[in-house]
Amino acid sequence: MKFSIISLGCKTNQSETATLERFFQENSHKAVSLEEHPDICIINTCTVTAKSDYQSRQLIRRALNLSGRVFVTGCYSELNKSEIMQIDSKIEIVRNNEKIDFFRGSATPSVMGLATPGVMELATSGIMELATSEVMENAEKSALSTSATRSRAFLKIQDGCNWKCSYCIITKARGASISSPKTDIVAEAAAAEYNGFNEAVLTGIHIGQYGLDLKPKVTLSILIENILQKTKKIRLRISSLEAGELDERLFELLKEDRVCKHIHIPVQSGDDEILSLMNRPHKIEKFREITERLNREIENISIGTDVIVGFPGETDAHFENTYRFLQSTPLTYLHVFPYSKRKGTAAFNMSNHIAKNIKKERALRLRALSEDFKDSYMKKQPGRTLKAIVESNDGALVLATTDNYLKVTLQNVANIPIKHKSLINLIVTAYTNNSLTGSPINII
Known part of the structure; x- marks a missing residue:
């Protein structure tokens, strides 16, 4: 059987998708792209923003044209079942908290009745406890x-x-x-x-x-x-x-x-009044205290954060407070999200929603600040010896991700037998055109 699993959104979705991939592959089924017309396609959806809802619907429609059976799971399908069924009544929706058991067959063995030999064996072969x-x-x-x-x-x-x-x-x-x-x-x-x-x-x-x-x-x-x-x-x-x-x-x-030596700590806003409206449990000074201590005590640590711009009631003054606050912190990068109105949340019914063009302008400013953070941090890397995982090695291009979550293109690899998943020591040799290059020292 040919299968395709497509995941949107967070690392939790990626983790669940990887579990399903391995389950199918260990039972001799073949992972293929959607363009290769799989027998089944599983779409693990996301609903964190309106854009992710739109992307989920796009993928579902595409899968209906290219795949046999289409299963939809994840956060978007959990909250929007009727909307999905309006796309096509043949779509099969799987609850978020049932997806792993469902596809390994212990919850509903009939799911894998796909007119292929041995499906019941697959359906009952389960993941070891x-x-x-x-x-x-x-x-x-x-x-x-x-x-x-x-x-x-x-x-x-x-x-x-x-x-x-x-x-x-x-x-x-x-x-x-x-x-x-x-x-x-x-x-x-x-x-x-x-x-x-x-x-x-x-x-x-x-x-x-x-x-x-x-x-x-x-x-x-x-x-x-x-x-x-x-x-x-x-x-x-x-x-x-x-x-x-x-x-x-x-x-x-x-x-x-x-x-x-990498951690992501969501701040969402650099203004305490907006944090209160968001019902966030921290004040900005707590975030400053933690990030400054991390930067002080752990050499070369990479610290990222999430920021929402244009939250209901966010004035120009609130945004400037956020901008100045973030400028003053030892961050490496920002993930910037324009506020997305989500029905069913407390913020949906708040007053003073922000115009789309204003949210866009604020997001652009913070993304530019993020680029400044990244540039400043990466300029400090040449000459450093870092541990890294080899992400890919196709013979022509070798890429690695460092301990502090930086991508490095490796050169001078001929004499060291590195391969995919290898843990290595490397030395960063240059930072040019927003990219790092380095040379492997040894396999760990």
């Missing part, structure tokens, strides 16, 4: 959140969020925070290492809430400590944390050699 202390014994059998084409493993540690930010629809699509058992995640990390992965990304909708729902309660720092204890080499990348969630132990763990 890895909740034992014998981590390495189980590692070889684990169906990881990875695929052969990926350079790093994605470990989904939780789903959902307990916060009620006034602009966010994702809590309705994903529900409250639900954590995966610590032993399962540790086993997946060990399995990733066993299968040749040198980096794993800890993903979730709100990973700072990891373990709060478990009994006994577990913290993210305890989880990271356990993974480091039970593995030997694999490096961990923390995807995103809120400023107030960086406790003392996490600060210390970020200094560990096997924890990547």
Whole structure:
């Protein structure tokens, strides 16, 4: 059977998609592009903005023309079932919290009745439960959140969020925070290492809430400590944390050699009045305190953030406060989002919505500031020795992603047998035309 899985949006979606890819591939099914007319297409949708809704609908229509059966899952389909069914009644919608079980067959074995031999075997072959202390014994059998084409493993540690930010629809699509058992995640990390992965990304909708729902309660720092204890080499990348969630132990763990020197901390606004309207739990000075401490204590760390511009009620003065605040922080890059009106959120019914042209102007200014941040940071990299994962090696072009999340084009590779997923030391040799080049030193 030929299959195609298309994912939009966050790293959690990417992690889920990778799990499905591996499940299908380990059962001898072939991953193909949509243009190759797969027997089934699974679209893992996103609904964080109106644009992502539009992109989801576009992909669904395209898949209907090119694929056999079309399955739609993810946050957009969770909240917009009737809208999707209006596109075509043949579309099959899978609930967010059922997608993994659904496609591996333990929830509804008939899903894989695709007029191909052996589908019931596929439908019942499931992902091994890895909740034992014998981590390495189980590692070889684990169906990881990875695929052969990926350079790093994605470990989904939780789903959902307990916060009620006034602009966010994702809590309705994903529900409250639900954590995966610590032993399962540790086993997946060990399995990733066993299968040749040198980096794993800890993903979730709100990973700072990891373990709060478990009994006994577990913290993210305890989880990271356990993974480091039970593995030997694999490096961990923390995807995103809120400023107030960086406790003392996490600060210390970020200094560990096997924890990547990169972190993303959403701020959303640099004005406390707007943060209050957003129902965000922090003040701007907390964000400043955390980012300045990270920059001071962890050499060459890369710090990114998310910013929403044009939130209802954001005046020119509020925006200028945000701009000046961000200018004063030790950030490496900004992800800038014009506010998107989402029905079902508290912000949807707020007054003083901002005109589209004003949101566009503000976004352009902050994106220019982000480019300044990146330029300043990358100018400091030549001469540095960094650890990196090799992303691709097609013989002509070798690309690597560093510990601090920078892309480097490698030169002088002939004498070092590096390959896809290799962990290497490299020296950054130049920064030109907004790009870094470097030379490998050795394989780690």
